[in-house]
Amino acid sequence: MLVRHDWVTLYANGIRYLEKAPLLYWSIAASFKLFGVHTASARLPLALTVLALALAMESFGRRAFGSARAGLYSALILLSSFGIFIFTRITIPDVAVCLWLTLGMLCYWLTEQQEHPSPLLCWGFAACCALDVLTKGLIGIVFPMLIVLAHLLLTRGVRRSITRIRQLFPLSSIILFLAIAVPWHVLIALANPTQGHPGNLSFSHGHWTVPGPTDGNVHGWLWFYFVNEQVLRYLNLRVPRDYDTVPLALFWGLLLIWLMPWSAYVFKAIASVPWMKSLRRQTLDASQSTLLLLGIWAALPMLFFSFSTRQEYYVLPTLPALTLLIAAWLAKEADETESFSVPNRLAIAGQRISVVLLILGSIAALAAGFFILHSQPPSPNTDLATMLRQNPGDYALSFGHFLDLDTRAMGAFRTPLIITAIALFGGTLLNWLLRLKYKPHAANLWLAAGAFGFLLAAHLGLQIFSPILTSYNLAEAIAPQLKPDDMIVINGEYESGSTLGFYLQRNNIHILNGRSSNLWYGSFFPDAPPIFEDNNSIRLKWTGVRRVFLWQSLDDPLPSLPTKAYFIAQSGGKEIVSNQASTY
Known part of the structure; x- marks a missing residue:
């Protein structure tokens, strides 16, 4: 815009x-x-x-x-x-x-x-x-x-x-x-009229x-x-x-x-x-x-x-x-519990729910403790992607890649796991103890504190996991050697490497075998730039004088190229290769 x-x-x-x-x-x-x-x-x-x-x-x-x-x-x-x-x-x-x-x-x-x-x-x-x-x-x-x-x-x-x-x-x-x-x-509608007959x-x-x-x-x-x-x-x-x-069952669950x-x-x-x-x-x-x-x-x-x-x-x-x-239910429970000197129906229900929460919080804390004790921190500069299992069937979910995590990969998340264990167990424990003393308002505040602690852990975990989800590190690697007339190509759908465009502030990134998804419809308009490549066109550009940076996922096979592909950078299960060697 x-x-x-x-x-x-x-x-x-x-x-x-x-x-x-x-x-x-x-x-x-x-x-x-x-x-x-x-x-x-x-x-x-x-x-x-x-x-x-x-x-x-x-x-x-x-x-x-x-x-x-x-x-x-x-x-x-x-x-x-x-x-x-x-x-x-x-x-x-x-x-x-x-x-x-x-x-x-x-x-x-x-x-x-x-x-x-x-x-x-x-x-x-x-x-x-x-x-x-x-x-x-x-x-x-x-x-x-x-x-x-x-x-x-x-x-x-x-x-x-x-x-x-x-x-x-x-x-x-x-x-x-x-x-x-x-x-x-x-x-x-006026700016994008119908072309051809519906x-x-x-x-x-x-x-x-x-x-x-x-x-x-x-x-x-x-x-x-x-x-x-x-x-x-x-x-x-x-x-x-x-x-x-x-x-459907997962959607509701x-x-x-x-x-x-x-x-x-x-x-x-x-x-x-x-x-x-x-x-x-x-x-x-x-x-x-x-x-x-x-x-x-x-x-x-x-x-x-x-x-x-x-x-x-x-x-x-x-x-x-x-x-x-x-x-509304929590406020009514707190008001009625503090108004009566004897246990009431809402107070008893709140106590029972607090027991369920304590059990679930304890199980979650024990699971976090298991991963803390049975995993080792990865060595410095280890690419997290190399430690992940691949579950492509789960990637329909927005955060399906998190299901790739196993015991080995969890070693990279020791700090978030420690915070998770403390937050979930501590929050649910204090919630239970305070409800036993008929102090549901204080119990609710401590439960909220435990929830915020868990969100802090989730935030730290996302920072660790971010190389899997973004191409920021790859953009940083090629930025110093990128010239205005160089070509950037994403092997696959644009969405998989679209952060390259944001971090490099580049438009018209070329797409190899990925004319689909969000760019599919707009690509048919006459003003669409010629950015879509196939295996034949990329071979021609690969042997030209123009430098090409090719982004690809390590899970997808590299197309057959006529000359050597020079490695530039790798991060989060993705890499950049080029038709020309780096000069610095």
Whole structure:
């Protein structure tokens, strides 16, 4: 965006990147403009998004349950849960989806506390939906509207729901939504029109086929963005078929991991939702209506993605609702336990859950201790990739490479393992001891402290593991000898080595046998640079006078080259070779 001065059409490596909504990329480009192109400025927008989400959660919890503790717990649980942490280590917009959805639901909930809804709250809801659409596409409007409609129907019935909707300033809210969401969609559609006739698209054997570059046809942005990337992706018919889906049982089961350690309270929290009472059309009081809203919010994204292709981070829109439900239960437990001089039902339930957490924390600490005692620190300058097992079947998961770790490789993670053992055992032990003394508030704070200790260990572990995930070390190795007219080639898909472009601040990196994935669609446009190579073209360039730096994974065979390949650098299971020897 900064180089092209084009904030409408996204580009990656000089090629139109048309499958994603722009808001995350606008925020990163603005950060680059203000602070320069650095790793920290690239991560700043997501960091500020998490901070804003935590503040929104605190406000929602405090207002919804009339308790400062509920607000505090909402923010603490969100910030200390593993899912929010791990999925903000990669640059994806899903935590921003959580922010706009949370703010939108807060606006709607506030209107439910008013006999005559404020137009500002209704417009706030519409604005949040529009910003969510600019963040992630159609789910930005689908999720909040389905949640609100389900809540209205379950609490009011059809006739009263229609009456209530008329009170929510629907016309002006729709106009505001369109005023925010539509302009970019119109501009990018005009900038990327249909070329060729859409009838060239055909469906056979359960898959859609699209004309390739030899057909001289490219379907326009409207088809690609709305139909292919959202509708067909949901139906598992998207082209190209370069993606996997997480198994349904794993998708649901990982929810407990992403809420760790607070997932121990999730079943109590869900049980507090008046599901049966609402289905029987019984009148709900304000507190029960709030719990029902959060329950619908928690369930809908999970059910929605249960019938589609899914990645494990698709669960994120559910986490704020579950967090609020857990925070409400913990706040109620703390208040009631401190108000009674004898054990009560909630205090006993909290103690039992603390025992389960202590057992799990002890098992995790013992496992960490096992790896500490049965592994040796690697020698200096050892490439971690050489100690990993290979499980390519697990790489459909965003962090599937971590499953490559075995006892030998764990020797590189001794410090994170020590912190993990102390944090998980210490946090769960103090949580249990303090609940035995009927001090659940202090127990919750110590459990949060243990969770933050574990996240510190996870952060240190990611730093150690980072060479596997990034090409930073390789970029640093070739930067001193790289000249403007030298060619950089990635053997495989662009995404596997795309950090070369960031750290070297280079566009038009060439791709060998990797015309697929995110660059596939944009590569068919006439202005796409000629960066795609095959085995024949790379052989010709390899013997030319131009210097070529070839990036490749050590797991993929090097293409047959006509002359010697000179080794330049190796890191994280990847290497750089060149057609010319280094001169320094």
